[in-house]
Amino acid sequence: MDSLFDEDALRLLEFDTVLGDISQKAISSYGKERIKTLKPLAEDSSILYRRVSEFNMIVMREGEPPFTVFHDLNDYIGKVKRGFSLGGEELFRSAMTMENICRLKEFFDRVSQDFPAVTEIVALLGCERGFIGDVRKKISEDGQIKDNASPVLKEIRNELKSLARNLRGRLDSIMNRYKDSLTDSLILSREGRYVLPLSAGKKNEYQGVIHGSSGSGATVYFEPQELIALNDSMRILQSREEEEVRRILRELTTLFFSTFERLEPSLEALGILDALYAACRYAKKRNGVFIGPSPSSRFYLKDARHPLINDEKVVPITFTMEEGIRGVFITGPNTGGKTVAMKTIGLAVLLMLCGLPVLADQSSEIPFFRRLFADIGDEQSIEQSLSTFSSHISRIIRIIGSVEGDSLVLLDELGAGTDPVEGSALSVAIIERLLEKSRLILTTHLTPIKLYAMERSDVENASVEFDVASLRPTYRLLMGIPGSSNAIEVSKRLGLPLEIIERARSYMDSEARDLEAVIGKLHRERSSLEEERRGLLKTRKGLEEKAQAFDEKLSMIKEKRYREVSREIDELEERLGSIIKDIERAISLSRSSSE
Structure with missing residues (x-):
């Protein structure tokens, strides 16, 4: 149902600020957003009360639900809908969020059968095991594509490792030949090709390709002739690797897209459950209660x-x-x-x-x-x-x-x-x-x-x-009595001259003076009664605490005495058993010697 509440009233009561405070207790962006956008009567308040009461009972009975890391997937979903592929980190975060939704679903499926209002929400949670498994198999936690993500990728990367070893061996011998012409002993890379930091004055003495120079111009980045073929092979393999990685990412993105029909209601349910969790956490911290x-x-x-x-x-x-x-x-x-x-x-x-x-x-x-x-x-x-x-x-x-x-x-x-x-x-x-x-x-x-x-x-x-x-x-x-402005009395206490106070009172009509006097008296009496009531409540609370402590102590004494009596009874039973056995042996011996 649409909210009928006056926006002015919500603003003047600073309702959005209160919602902002409660939303800080949510774990996910979905829960935070749901709380921040709540409006009175946008949903049936009786259903909302049943839902949060049931959730609170689940938390008290079963402990904390597994609310952990839930990334905001809305941008990823929008990106895929526009036809773009996701990167490795984006896919891994999506899989992690879905995996944590699975854990959440398992928790509530186990405990929510007795709570129909919560069960209705939990039913919307999906568990995309296929997508999660594929991503876990092919992408590492830092968002990189694993070597065994596909046989082709594994083969390419093995070739790259072998070629890198060959290049290293060649570079060591090349460095020795060029060492007198180098400005540094480091092997550098430019545009995916290994190069040497050659002194600019020596660039015409050797055959090869120059790939730019340093800011000062004193050094040129030189690719020797003997490295060109190996660098070409390296670039070809790297290009094949990049294409295979893109293919794997497109494949996983397509699989991610296939989950949308189930994922979007699942994320909405996550937001509702997280908002309920936030409400319960806020209530616990602030000593709040849920009222229907x-x-x-x-x-x-x-x-x-x-x-x-x-x-x-x-x-x-x-x-x-x-x-x-x-x-x-x-x-x-x-x-x-x-x-x-x-x-x-x-x-x-x-x-x-x-x-x-x-x-x-x-x-x-x-x-x-x-x-x-x-x-x-x-x-x-x-x-x-x-x-x-x-x-x-x-x-x-x-x-x-x-x-x-x-x-x-x-x-x-x-x-x-x-x-x-x-x-x-x-x-x-x-x-x-x-x-x-x-x-x-x-x-x-x-x-x-x-x-x-x-x-x-x-x-x-x-x-x-x-x-x-x-x-x-x-x-x-x-409650029950009107208030007084106390303006004259406060002015008197603050030191306003007495003649001004008396003149002010004279300007008040008799009815107003009488009313203020009655109200003042009522307030004094009511305040005195309230003070006595608070004192009595404090006393009663103290007596209740003492009574509870006495009951606990009495229970402990009873328990201790019960254990002592039980031990005495056990000892008596043991002694009686021993006596009965002695009597039975005596009877047996008596019968055996003479009837």
Whole structure:
């Protein structure tokens, strides 16, 4: 199926960058390319989930598949289709790749019977034993044609070796005759012919052929008359050798061409399997999990992490959108992590739909979304000379015109960049329209939108936690309560004069002051509860670890005691056996002496 996902959304969520990171775990260019070109809903997400789940189970049960060296054969295939022959190195690389595909096929044929989704892909792998055998027989690992590649080639090369020996013997005696006229004691070769480095001033003293001179002109490359016949024979044999090598390469290239009908689907299957392998390797390294599309509309991410933030720095978030909830509005101060939280949620959806690992807890649930739209960041359209506000509105207009059922819309800082009163009114109108057709996650600073969310039963507020005491965001997401901008409180902590702080508060209307006070109190209480919860979780984890250690120790004690008791029983049985034998002997002796 074709992907319906908005390209703007994929770009704004930096989805291609995430795919690039995952693709680095692939072994072959086919696997890397497949991951980099993945699009949500280009294939059935349920099938993708089954396929990668089965593959992961195979790896856990059977160990690492034999993914080794797989050369990119696309250029070779294209070259042959255009009528060219391949060189020895190209043919050897092709054979090596096919041989490794054979090993891969043997591995999965042995283990994949219980995994139908993977078996369907493995069935496309071909094993070209004939081509592999011919190439291995005729071409060495460095791409050279072996002497025994054909009887003709073997004969020619034997003749060449014999002739080279004769030439060597002749050259030694010739060198002695010419030694006083040579500029060097080396025997050189020009255009496949042996020559001597003769002093230019002596060139007219000897009969032969000159094959050029040195850069300075002091030396000429001289072929003595007595070498011409032998050199001619050498050139003829070399020419015959080259023609036979070309014939062998054409023959092997024709055999390579005959594999194309099976090879091309085989390489496609290799790409799919390598992409699955990369996904599993990435999941293992980043502690990711594979999640299938949930049949319910409940959206729950536990300890979700943004894949582009380093594991040591990222702060996990827990996000909930229960069934019946159409929107979640995230509020809080600037640089508090609202946008990162929203991107984390959007990327989790995209990764799930592509059958890729989500960086979250396995208990997470992600519903099926047919389309995803996003307006994130404060880009400005230079081509259209649009302001930041106009650029956002232009994109939102496109979203409103395209959104439909089973859509998820992500809007960052809705209503920003214009008058707060007008911006709030416009934002609420946009929100109402989008909630009719889609589920909505947005970030905002505007108080009227926080109040609007409180009035609707199908919308929930959320906020990013901010530690006013340290003036630092914690980047944790708190569900159920709106956030406060904390602008006045932060300014006070930073040392803004108290009279300015009080005057600023006086300019706020009473409702806004009361709301900010309530929100502040809720945040403090919620933060305190969260801290207690985290402490309790840490304590519980510690107790669970101790309980596990106790159970293991108890098992060891039981095992040790069992072995001791078993040994005692064995000793008793041995003693009883000995006693019984003594009794039987006594009875036997008693009967023999007198009844």
